[in-house]
Amino acid sequence: MTQRTLGEWLAYLEQLHPSAIDMGLERSQQVAARLGLGKPAPRVITVTGTNGKGSTCALVAALLQAQGLKVGVYNSPHLLRYNERVQLNGVEATDEQLCEAFAALDAGRGDISLTYFEMGTLAALWLFERAQLDVVVLEVGLGGRLDTVNVVDADLALVTSIGVDHTDYLGNTRESVAYEKAGIFRQGKPALCGDLDPPHTLLDKVQELDCPFFLRGREFSLEVGDRHWQWRGRDARGQAVELHDLPLLSLPMENAALALQAYLLLDLPWNVPQIAATLQATQVVGRLDRRTFEWGGRRLNLLLDVGHNPHAAQYLAQRLSRTPPVGRRLAVFGLLSDKDLDGVVAPLFDNIQAWAVAPLDTPRSRPAAELADALQNLGASVTSYASVTMALEAQCAVANPDDEILLFGSFYCVAEALEWLARRSTEDAAHGITE
Numbered sequence: 001m002t003q004r005t006l007g008e009w010l011a012y013l014e015q016l017h018p019s020a021i022d023m024g025l026e027r028s029q030q031v032a033a034r035l036g037l038g039k040p041a042p043r044v045i046t047v048t049g050t051n052g053k054g055s056t057c058a059l060v061a062a063l064l065q066a067q068g069l070k071v072g073v074y075n076s077p078h079l080l081r082y083n084e085r086v087q088l089n090g091v092e093a094t095d096e097q098l099c100e101a102f103a104a105l106d107a108g109r110g111d112i113s114l115t116y117f118e119m120g121t122l123a124a125l126w127l128f129e130r131a132q133l134d135v136v137v138l139e140v141g142l143g144g145r146l147d148t149v150n151v152v153d154a155d156l157a158l159v160t161s162i163g164v165d166h167t168d169y170l171g172n173t174r175e176s177v178a179y180e181k182a183g184i185f186r187q188g189k190p191a192l193c194g195d196l197d198p199p200h201t202l203l204d205k206v207q208e209l210d211c212p213f214f215l216r217g218r219e220f221s222l223e224v225g226d227r228h229w230q231w232r233g234r235d236a237r238g239q240a241v242e243l244h245d246l247p248l249l250s251l252p253m254e255n256a257a258l259a260l261q262a263y264l265l266l267d268l269p270w271n272v273p274q275i276a277a278t279l280q281a282t283q284v285v286g287r288l289d290r291r292t293f294e295w296g297g298r299r300l301n302l303l304l305d306v307g308h309n310p311h312a313a314q315y316l317a318q319r320l321s322r323t324p325p326v327g328r329r330l331a332v333f334g335l336l337s338d339k340d341l342d343g344v345v346a347p348l349f350d351n352i353q354a355w356a357v358a359p360l361d362t363p364r365s366r367p368a369a370e371l372a373d374a375l376q377n378l379g380a381s382v383t384s385y386a387s388v389t390m391a392l393e394a395q396c397a398v399a400n401p402d403d404e405i406l407l408f409g410s411f412y413c414v415a416e417a418l419e420w421l422a423r424r425s426t427e428d429a430a431h432g433i434t435e
Contacts, residue, residue, distance in 0.1 A: 006095040009102045010082060010116075017115040023146040028118050032125065032151045035108045040128035041072065041136040044152050045262060048140035048181045049160025051312045052194065052255045055284045056160050057137045059251065059259035062282040063275065064135050065090060067268050072128040072136040074121065074149070079286055079415045086124045088131050093124075101126045117141055121148040143170050145183020156262050157184045157211075159193045159202065160255060163311030168338070178202040185209050190236075190265055194258040212236075220261040222253055229253050233261045243272060247280050250288055252315065286414040288319060293424065295396045301325070304417055305408040308335065310343030316408065317347040327402030328353040330395045334388055334413040337366040341374050344409065352406065354398075355382040356391035360412040388416040 004012065032038055045060060047053050054075055061073045070089055078084040086093035093101075101123035105114075114122070121141070128136050138149045144159075162178050170177045178198055182205035185191045191211040193202065198215070206213045214220055220233035231243040241264060249256055256279050264270070283289070289304040307316045320329070331352045335341060357371035368384040375382040385391040388407075395405050407417050 004099060004102075006082065006098055009099055013102070013116045013119045016119065017113045021117070021142070022115050023143070025146060025148070025151055027112050027114055028122060028148045028151050031105065031109045031112055031114065031122055034110075035104070035122070035126060037122060037125040037129055038152065040125045040152065041133040043135045043155050043266070044138065045135065045156045045158065046138045046140065046144075046149060046152070046154035046184045047158045047160065048144040048147075048184055049158070049194070050163035050165050050177065050309065051307070051315065052160035052252060052258075053139045055251045055287050056158060056194075056255040056259055057139045058284050059256050059279060059282050060158075060262055061087075061090075061137050062278050063259060063263045064137075064266075064268075066274055066278045069134040069268075070132065072124075072131060072133045073139075074124040074128075074137070075139045076117070076120070076141045077411055079411060080418055082120075085120065086127060088127065088133070093127060097127055098123065118148045122151075125152065140181075140184065143177075143180035143183070145180045147184075150184055153186050153189075154184055155186075155189055156265060157186065157189065157191045158258060158262055159184075159191070159195065159198070160258060161311060162195045162198055162202070163309060165309040165311070165339075175199040175201045179205070182206070185211050187211075190214065192258060192261055192265075194254055214261050214265070216254070216257060216261075220257060222257040224248070224253050231257055231260055233257075233264050236265050236267060241270070243275070246276050249279055250283055250290070252288070252319075285418070286411070288316075289414075291421065293421065295399075298399070299401050300396055300399050301401070301404045302417070302421075303404055303406050304414045305406070306411050306414050307408050308339055308344065308410050310340055310347070313344045314347045317351055320348070320351045320406070324351075325402060325404035327400050327404070330399055330403055330405050331355045332388060332391045332395055332405060332407040332413070332417070333357050333371060333409045334360040334368075334391075335366045335371060335409045336360065336362070336364045336412075338364070339366070339410075341366065341371065345374060345378070348408075349378060349380065353381065354395075355380050356385055356395050357382060358385045358388045358391040360388065360410055361416060362412055365412070388413050389420050392417055392420060 061071045064071045073087040083092040140147045140149050170180050179201040182202040187209045192214045194216045196217045223230045228245045286306045291302045357368045359365040372384045
């Protein structure tokens with residue numbers, strides 16, 4: 001049989017299991033045990049949360065790599081390429097590496113049926129185990145307790161935030177969501193929480209497992225000013241550590257505060273200038289991601305954000321209020337059908353002067369007509385388009401250099417915008433246009 005390409009492997013994985021999501025660890029645990037995937041590195045940091053997982057993972061990994069450590073990072077979902085999900089020392093896994101891992105998993109699973117996500121997660125662990133890494137940072141895909149990432153025991157378990165999302169799987173209360181996320185905690189191992197008011201279900205799990213607990217607002221904290229932010233934390237011996245006059249970040253400072261507390265507990269060198277520079281340099285595509293580009297002889301401003309639930313929308317609104325554009329803020333917006341439309345729109349409504357809505361490139365998309373109706377009922381200026389690309393180009397056509405185009409609502413939305421930007425860059429290069 002000829003070897004499969006990565007695209008062929010991914011298509012194969014999609015039809016391996018009867019359902020796309022099948023919560024539970026038994027199948028993954030059996031395969032992980034067969035292939036010896038229980039401990040992919042001497043130190044494992046697992047990160048869950050309603051929002052902020054990706055940026056927290058990136059910040060933790062950057063701090064570790066700045067010390068010369070070999071670090072693996074597993075994220076999901078991806079924006080443009082599946083390879084984005086698996087990073088080895090800051091470099092995306094190659095097609096060949098992923099194909100080799102999928103082949104090993106397919107042979108090793110025997111007659112055990114695994115979902116696309118389960119195969120992908122175990123393949124990442126397979127690659128990490130062979131790369132002789134110092135630390136692995138694992139982002140939970142959904143929840144925590146029953147997510148495939150949880151087949152590995154975390155040495156540090158981080159919860160970024162707790163909001164209501166994915167209610168079909170995690171329940172429709174913060175208490176039920178917190179219970180699922182606390183499932184990544186381990187007996188006697190440090191548990192960190194960036195949510196200022198975690199539900200009792202998380203606190204009960206901390207007490208049950210006797211976890212050293214580090215809560216934002218208590219064991220560690222931050223204060224954000226107009227130009228700088230301050231941080232305070234506690235090391236593993238309970239000694240207070242402070243950082244002052246840190247430069248503001250493009251990523252959420254709340255997630256940086258959590259990453260700093262995690263780093264502090266690892267008892268690694270504490271070089272303040274290096275730490276500040278590392279945080280400042282860390283960026284994540286699609287998260288508070290600012291771009292500028294030429295359109296019709298004008299230099300336009302674009303802000304991309306994958307925020308897609310009320311908790312993320314509230315945070316995005318706070319950040320937007322700190323940096324209002326000189327001109328207008330024009331939105332490009334798409335949303336999946338299972339997301340809380342009213343909850344996402346409400347925090348951002350007053351920050352946006354005109355809306356362009358569109359369906360996402362997936363059967364799970366909410367129709368543009370529903371988005372437009374909801375916004376029109378609130379009195380918004382809104383126009384519907386057949387695609388995110390058409391909506392973005394329509395806003396570009398009316399935008400001025402003092403305006404800001406905000407594109408948000410989904411990974412699908414941001415992915416389409418990134419592909420559009422890449423095409424423009426290629427076309428400009430072909431015509432000898434440079435920025």
